[in-house]
Amino acid sequence: MTPRLEWPGFRLDYDEGVLGLRWSYVADLEVKAERCIEASLRSRSADASSQLVFRFRSAESHTADLIVVRADVPTAQVQSAEQFIALLRREHGVSDRLTDEDEATELERVPAGAAGWVLAPTGPASEELFSAVMHRIENESENDAG
Structure with a gap:
């Protein structure tokens, strides 16, 4: 069975080492899970909704290219999102939030x-x-x- 999160307008799949992020009628993004350097769930508001945050490095590990993806998670899906992130950590050693040093890296425009x-x-x-x-x-x- 392919692990999947889904709610109106968004779907996240994990199949054979590839993460598929799909926003209905907007965008599809497929990324090898081995490129994921962060997967975290961040609280957004008092209503217990959250936001999934993924950071992916480019194919060349010595480059500064970085893809950051954020997706709002409805309150009813927070526990499932936590389980999905736990799977990524187990299977691919994906980190939680990066250290302040990593976040302080100078922003560069592509x-x-x-x-x-x-x-x-x-x-x-x-x-x-x-x-x-x-x-x-x-x-x-x-x-x-x-």
Whole structure:
């Protein structure tokens, strides 16, 4: 039996070492589970809903390419999501949340023409959001240092 999580608009399968993440009518992503460097379940709100977070490294382990995927988990599916993550940890040694050092790695923008892009090109609203987020991060870093 193939382990599967499913709720309206989303499905996550694990079959023969491949994770399949599918958002109905939006996107499909298949990634070898061996590329998964983090699988965690993070609490989102007081209603006990959560968010699945996966981080995948690129095929070349010496590169900084990283794919981060987040999927909201309904309250009724939280326990099943925990079991799914436990399976990934057992089968592939996938970590829970990465250390602060890993999360503090400098953010780098992947050039639009690079193979690391899943979707391209970005629209003006995305460009504006990216600039605003990077500006906020820079300001918070300066304020923390001062």
